[in-house]
Amino acid sequence: MAVIRNVLIWDAERSDAEYGDIVIDGGGGISEITEAGAASGEIMIDGRGRTIALPGLVNSHTHVSMTLLRGLGEELPLMDWLQKKIFPVEDRLRAEHIRAGADLAMIEMIAGGVTCFADMYYFMNEVALAALATGMRAALSRGLTGESARKLKENLDLADEFNGREGRLIVQLGPHAPFTIPRRSVENIARTAKEKNLGVHFHWLETKGEFDSFLAEHGTGPIEYLEQTGLLDVRELILAHGVWFPPDGLRAVARDNVTVVHNPKSNLKLGSGYAPVRQMLENGVNVALGTDGAASNNRLDMWDEMRTAALMHKGYHLDPTVLSARQAVRMATVNGASGLGFKNVGLIQAGYRADIILIDMSGPRYVGCNRTNVPEFVVYAGSSRDVRATIVDGKILYKDGECVTLDEEEIVSRASKYRAEIDEL
């Protein structure tokens, strides 16, 4: 047994935080929460009563390898940005670029308390290997466009090789977006996902243009599209963005197997708009949070997403009660984990995996933080720089400024070399 001693524990199922010891069994699960100082076992970290323990943050929609494209095509509309800047470069990336970008992203994520992410891209076996090596948890899908049987086969091969690996990887099918893949291919993907018991990760109604042309393009409205293609019946459906989700259709996605991933900063930066998150919550939709790729954010910082989400909807609705700090942390932890298919991840309770982050509360910004206000301090006052340790399955991936499982210097130097190649393309 390993013990994280004397920390102030909060997760989305608690009202007040409590001081306690977290006991982790040899398999990386949480076996028990005891009173502070009461647990016996090897002390892994002593929080000394000045450390917050939260569940690890879950980045529920990203493209990690786009860290290598950061800064390309700044401040363009989504379609111009994709078609003129991103797609031409992506056509020429090789497996080693993808791995370098994934490694780079993992440094940033674990240093900011992210323990799990959902990724859609290509050469995804590289991302899978990077996650396995780093120790992160991930839900992975191969982005599928057009009618490519080759890409679907790659996605299915990815599932054969990595789905369920070490209990940390889940593979989903990744139809890219309604405007990049024909409807009959989406129907085929939904059917295949059901046969193989796989989830689906899909970009969904990100821009107003996509919504406005939906009927003309697909012959039905968006809700009918979800129903008729079979997408609503797959194991897990992850709908990224949903900025232009018609509020009167939200009831249809208030289901245990469907999650909408809100990407507040990417939506603001690309000028896509304000997702109807208040209405999603009112309708009982499972909402998670994501950063999207580093080329449209440009950080992979879930603290930023929690804070931006909690602020922007209050401003938009002229109502300070909309999207509370507690809801923001819930979205960034258990809602994301369960939405991606990790059912025992996202809370600090016996029986859950030990995916935990420790936050230093000894600094000036946490004066006044106590059992009653942990999520509010984290969301409104805290920042990713306060993360002291990041733990997945009971293993320390990051501690006191150091990546334990990654060689930061080597990764930054390798990524810089590949980025220079990209700038030449």
Ligand SMILES: [Zn+2]
């Ligand atoms: Zn995306």
